[in-house]
Amino acid sequence: MSKKLTGNQIRQDFIDFFVEHGHTAVPSMSLVPGGDSTLLFTNSGMVQFKDVFLGTDKKPYTRAVDSQKCMRVAGKHNDLEDVGRDDTHHTFFEMLGNWSFGDYYKKEAIAWSWQLLTEVWSIPKDKLYATCFEDDSGSVPRDDEAADAWKAQPGINPDHVLFFGRKENFWQMAETGPCGPCSEIHIDLGEERDNLRGQPHRCGVNGECTRFLELWNNVFIQYNLFDDGRLEPLPQKHVDTGMGFERIVAVLQGVDSNYKTDLFTASLEVLRSLTGHSEKEMLADFTPYRVICDHVRSAAFLIADGVVPGNAGRNYVARMIVRRAARFGSKIGLNEPFLAKVAEAVIAQYGDFYPELKKSQPAIFDNLTREEIRFARTVEAGTAHLQNLLSDLRAQPFDQAQGKSPITNDQLPITNHQSPTLDGHKAFDLYATYGLPFEISRDIAREQGLDVDEAGFNDAKERHAKASGGGKAMGKLGGEDAEFFAGILKDLQAKKKLGKDGVEYDPYNGADISRYSNLEVLALVVNGQLAESAELDDPVEVILPKTGFYIEAGGQVDDTGYIKSLPPTSENLGGAGGGWEIEVTGMRRASAGVIVHIGTVIAGQPKVGDKAAAEVDATRRHDIMRNHTATHLLHKALHEVLSDQAKQAGSLVAPTHLRFDFNHPEALTPEQIERVERMVNEAVAADMPVVKVTKSLDEAKKEGAMALFGEKYGETVRTISILETNVSDVGSDAGNKYSYELCGGTHLERTSDIGAFIIVSESSAAAGVRRIEAVTGRGAYDLIHKRFKALKHAAALLKTSLDDVPLRVDALQDEVSDLKKELASLRAQTALSTFTLQLSNIQTVKDINVLGAEIPNADADTLRLLADKFREKHPKNGAALFVSGNTVIATVTEDAVKRGIKAGDLITGIGGRGGGRPNLAQGSLNGDIRQALEKLPKVVEEKAT
Numbered sequence: 019m020s021k022k023l024t025g026n027q028i029r030q031d032f033i034d035f036f037v038e039h040g041h042t043a044v045p046s047m048s049l050v051p052g053g054d055s056t057l058l059f060t061n062s063g064m065v066q067f068k069d070v071f072l073g074t075d076k077k078p079y080t081r082a083v084d085s086q087k088c089m090r091v092a093g094k095h096n097d098l099e100d101v102g103r104d105d106t107h108h109t110f111f112e113m114l115g116n117w118s119f120g121d122y123y124k125k126e127a128i129a130w131s132w133q134l135l136t137e138v139w140s141i142p143k144d145k146l147y148a149t150c151f152e153d154d155s156g157s158v159p160r161d162d163e164a165a166d167a168w169k170a171q172p173g174i175n176p177d178h179v180l181f182f183g184r185k186e187n188f189w190q191m192a193e194t195g196p197c198g199p200c201s202e203i204h205i206d207l208g209e210e211r212d213n214l215r216g217q218p219h220r221c222g223v224n225g226e227c228t229r230f231l232e233l234w235n236n237v238f239i240q241y242n243l244f245d246d247g248r249l250e251p252l253p254q255k256h257v258d259t260g261m262g263f264e265r266i267v268a269v270l271q272g273v274d275s276n277y278k279t280d281l282f283t284a285s286l287e288v289l290r291s292l293t294g295h296s297e298k299e300m301l302a303d304f305t306p307y308r309v310i311c312d313h314v315r316s317a318a319f320l321i322a323d324g325v326v327p328g329n330a331g332r333n334y335v336a337r338m339i340v341r342r343a344a345r346f347g348s349k350i351g352l353n354e355p356f357l358a359k360v361a362e363a364v365i366a367q368y369g370d371f372y373p374e375l376k377k378s379q380p381a382i383f384d385n386l387t388r389e390e391i392r393f394a395r396t397v398e399a400g401t402a403h404l405q406n407l408l409s410d411l412r413a414q415p416f417d418q419a420q421g422k423s424p425i426t427n428d429q430l431p432i433t434n435h436q437s438p439t440l441d442g443h444k445a446f447d448l449y450a451t452y453g454l455p456f457e458i459s460r461d462i463a464r465e466q467g468l469d470v471d472e473a474g475f476n477d478a479k480e481r482h483a484k485a486s487g488g489g490k491a492m493g494k495l496g497g498e499d500a501e502f503f504a505g506i507l508k509d510l511q512a513k514k515k516l517g518k519d520g521v522e523y524d525p526y527n528g529a530d531i532s533r534y535s536n537l538e539v540l541a542l543v544v545n546g547q548l549a550e551s552a553e554l555d556d557p558v559e560v561i562l563p564k565t566g567f568y569i570e571a572g573g574q575v576d577d578t579g580y581i582k583s584l585p586p587t588s589e590n591l592g593g594a595g596g597g598w599e600i601e602v603t604g605m606r607r608a609s610a611g612v613i614v615h616i617g618t619v620i621a622g623q624p625k626v627g628d629k630a631a632a633e634v635d636a637t638r639r640h641d642i643m644r645n646h647t648a649t650h651l652l653h654k655a656l657h658e659v660l661s662d663q664a665k666q667a668g669s670l671v672a673p674t675h676l677r678f679d680f681n682h683p684e685a686l687t688p689e690q691i692e693r694v695e696r697m698v699n700e701a702v703a704a705d706m707p708v709v710k711v712t713k714s715l716d717e718a719k720k721e722g723a724m725a726l727f728g729e730k731y732g733e734t735v736r737t738i739s740i741l742e743t744n745v746s747d748v749g750s751d752a753g754n755k756y757s758y759e760l761c762g763g764t765h766l767e768r769t770s771d772i773g774a775f776i777i778v779s780e781s782s783a784a785a786g787v788r789r790i791e792a793v794t795g796r797g798a799y800d801l802i803h804k805r806f807k808a809l810k811h812a813a814a815l816l817k818t819s820l821d822d823v824p825l826r827v828d829a830l831q832d833e834v835s836d837l838k839k840e841l842a843s844l845r846a847q848t849a850l851s852t853f854t855l856q857l858s859n860i861q862t863v864k865d866i867n868v869l870g871a872e873i874p875n876a877d878a879d880t881l882r883l884l885a886d887k888f889r890e891k892h893p894k895n896g897a898a899l900f901v902s903g904n905t906v907i908a909t910v911t912e913d914a915v916k917r918g919i920k921a922g923d924l925i926t927g928i929g930g931r932g933g934g935r936p937n938l939a940q941g942s943l944n945g946d947i948r949q950a951l952e953k954l955p956k957v958v959e960e961k962a963t
């Protein structure tokens with residue numbers, strides 16, 4: 019029916035045709051609709067121009083043409099279930115459109131679409147049909163304007179102009195707002211394309227078979243719809259058209275499947291070369307090919323628009339389609355990463371028109387391959403779990419007559435609501451734990467005549483999102499949360515790898531490496547998914563049976579350190595022979611009973627089941643302990659020096675320093691700060707024992723232990739006592755308590771281990787809350803060293819001893835202040851002599867002695883002095899103005915003030931700004947001083963009465 023055009027030519031033809039007719043070619047907007055939070059993805063050409071139709075945006079053109087990238091894979095418009103099953107559906111597609119914003123209307127739009135289809139693309143005229151709107155209810159007038167325009171087209175069969183009702187031919191943006199009739203163009207593909215041939219069905223335009231195909235929709239926006247159903251004509255009428263690109267390409271290339279157009283040729287070739295299938299074999303099992311080509315195309319465009327595989331929202335969609343493509347790959351024997359190879363063909367096909375693909379090529383390849391590898395690590399375990407759930411489901415009593423028979427061919431069965439259905443929450447667990455997206459679980463279930471409850475999955479997903487939103491943000495790798503880790507815990511408990519309390523937590527003996535020298539790696543989580551192993555540089559979360567790493571609490575920060583594989587021994591043969599190392603940078607309690615080491619693989623390839631040693635960074639931990647014990651001493655000292663009301667209001671215990679906030683109404687005096695610092699250092703020198711005892715909360719409170727306001731404590735609490743006497747019995751805190759607090763932190767054995775305590779700053783943290791920052795031990799030494807060095811440097815510059823530096827500085831300051839006085843007096847003398855010289859320049863204006871003088875290098879005080887001098891010389895009939903730099907002083911004698919001359923007016927009169935009393939004013943002046951001063955006599959003349 020037409021010469022064979024390539025897809026790229028067809029797209030260009032469309033754009034060129036409308037550009038020739040005065041349209042501006044507009045690039046596609048991103049798949050991520052900016053500023054439209056109601057949409058997950060751009061899903062039609064309309065999205066880009068919505069605000070123009072609503073009247074809230076204006077474009078510099080009134081005619082536009084574009085090819086818009088669209089995704090329909092989530093939300094109301096979701097074509098995913100049909101993708102792969104048939105030849106016409108896609109998750110990603112292009113929408114060709116021409117647009118009139120209050121410019122041309124039906125006549126032109128219809129004529130141009132007829133011309134493009136029949137003349138440019140030579141589609142036989144007798145194959146085409148046009149539909150127009152005729153209201154079923156009769157409340158909106160029939161669109162005769164469009165029908166007449168169609169009937170006027172050269173060579174159209176007038177019997178091919180048909181009318182349809184609201185469902186087919188009326189368009190509205192929403193419940194209210196812009197709307198109007200539309201007019202569609204359909205093509206008759208011939209009897210051979212009738213998929214219901216021989217069966218009774220409604221054949222024809224908008225019928226039930228595939229013989230008639232809608233090609234192009236022209237929407238004529240002419241009404242505004244109100245809530246009461248009233249339609250009002252819009253002052254500006256618009257045209258919005260949409261033609262499915264893949265569809266027109268299939269028609270013009272004369273193929274019976276969008277997937278047989280040249281848009282997909284290269285992708286299919288890549289796949290065929292990988293599987294070794296002949297074309298005939300491929301077409302016999304076409305579904306996996308269709309799904310992979312479609313999904314890789316979508317993924318490439320998504321990644322180019324910045325949407326990479328992940329756990330939520332758009333990123334979930336990207337993850338799901340990549341994983342689904344990978345799974346369909348395994349159905350045709352592709353078990354190694356292969357998606358990047360298909361993507362290369364996609365980029366070659368589309369990269370000229372959509373340059374973002376070429377620009378993002380490395381990111382596209384990288385993301386696809388990484389996601390395939392991640393999925394491959396868990397898919398088997400996940401699928402095995404799913405199979406167990408599905409066989410349980412099948413074993414349940416169920417009316418087999420209602421179930422569908424298992425389908426094993428390439429068809430993707432459509433949902434059957436009678437099918438036994440897997441609980442959606444269970445499907446969600448499969449996703450959370452094994453990264454098996456809902457859509458894949460559903461594919462697998464349906465292949466066996468079963469189904470998965472989507473509403474339940476979404477419900478579980480929502481709860482999960484809420485739970486992660488409220489959880490601890492630190493150390494999160496992609497938003498996994500409590501439920502995910504609770505699932506891991508359950509699994510490990512079932513395998514007897516963990517007891518009922520989960521991971522054993524004993525940070526108090528954390529530095530005792532021997533306790534943690536032979537631990538089994540129970541689980542690895544990479545990028546938020548369970549993994550059997552991790553690679554070099556992978557961010558990883560590690561679960562061990564027990565840990566000595568402290569988890570941030572009570573202001574004390576996480577421990578860091580290393581988890582290292584053990585060399586092979588007779589015990590762990592076949593284990594971590596290769597040697598690997600994970601650097602632990604943080605900790606978190608991921609779920610009740612689940613403690614996770616957060617880190618990065620810095621050597622080798624850790625695997626689940628390997629034996630390892632977990633080593634807390636002991637030096638860093640020791641620094642933290644010094645700061646924590648010192649915090650308790652500081653708390654005590656503040657109570658002594660200030661009052662019992664100086665209660666703790668927050669703290670940070672880090673390896674480098676400590677920060678302590680406490681209630682106190684005003685800044686501490688230097689003396690108070692010094693007393694606090696001295697008191698802490700005396701407690702350090704006293705070498706007091708620090709005793710940790712666990713007891714009941716009641717007992718601790720009765721004994722007067724300090725508890726933090728607002729903190730929740732359990733029945734039993736850990737107490738830290740610093741004793742004034744030596745311990746009588748091991749494990750007893752009997753004796754005079756210097757300090758007594760409820761605290762879960764890690765502490766020294768004796769206070770002397772703190773070494774030294776230096777307050778670095780005292781400041782305000784909030785209203786009524788003061789903050790002290792201090793250093794201890796090595797931090798204190800570093801600070802002392804640094805300060806000494808500065809002092810030595812100052813002494814050298816001052817050519818004196820360290821002790822005499824303050825004396826020298828005092829003497830220097832005296833010297834400087836004397837010099838300043840001397841300089842000021844010299845300047846005043848100079849000003850005075852300039853003034854004296856200037857007195858000869860006095861002019862007489864209406865009997866008033868007027869002087870305007872520039873005095874170099876004088877300050878305001880000097881100028882005021884000159885004003886006094888002037889009034890001494892001219893106690894009557896005087897007006898003077900002195901300028902130095904930007905500063906202006908004006909003075910007027912009392913009698914002259916009475917004649918209407920005010921000092922401030924003199925300043926503003928010459929172009930300056932300022933004011934003051936009538937006889938003396940100060941201000942500023944910008945610009946040329948001489949020119950300004952020349953105006954002065956005139957100002958006086960105008961003002962003087």
Ligand SMILES: [Zn+2]
Pocket residue numbers: 212213214215219220221222225226227228229
């Ligand atoms: Zn038919």
Ligand SMILES: [Zn+2]
Pocket residue numbers: 572646650759760761762763
């Ligand atoms: Zn503490």
